[in-house]
Amino acid sequence: QVQLQESGPGLVKPSETLSLTCTVSGGSVTSGSYYWSWIRQPPGKGLEWIGYIYKSGSTKYNALFKSRVTISVDTSKEQFSLNLNSVTAEDTAVYYCARIDYGAYTHYFDSWGQGTLVTVSS
């Protein structure tokens, strides 16, 4: 069974870049028809999809973030990453990495990491 684990700094200063990595185990970022996603959840609020990447490197982003976000994949390390630049306090959230199994569930998220809290503060 695939497992996803987020890692990265828990504290980022305003105007800087938030960088997170998701490590995939028990599976491969290059196998199957999987889209590797980032989703966030501000404290006490609902879920917000940020974007996803396919094994080929093709990406799709939420227009809300499009000018600030980059998602990349490192197939040799079985990892994919999120960079969100010019952060503000409004970017404080739990960030989840998640998988879309397109073959089974099309654009729903069937596997998730545990989430990591990122706080934007000076």
Place this chain on the structure above:
Amino acid sequence: EIVLTQSPATLSLSPGERATLSCRASQSVSIYLGWYQQKPGQAPRLLIFDASSRATGIPARFSGSGSGTDFTLTISSLEPEDFAVYYCQQRNNWPLTFGGGTRVEIK
């Protein structure tokens, strides 16, 4: 973007009771709506996809219905482990969007 509005915000019920949760879309999403369960400190878990199909391993007491703009998640008889927050999510239009959630709490 499609806005999903969930109601009620909180549902207070006792174990064994039936729970009925609503998700309304700002425009039609056909049948392309799913439901997730989230417990405190945990990631969401996919329960239902495409309005009425249960994901692998999901108990039969969870069922979904609806199409167009109005959808319902029903838990036929609440088990203690079902008290959680439930989110809907649509995949009909970009960006993928989620509802604000319904908390099912013990009465």
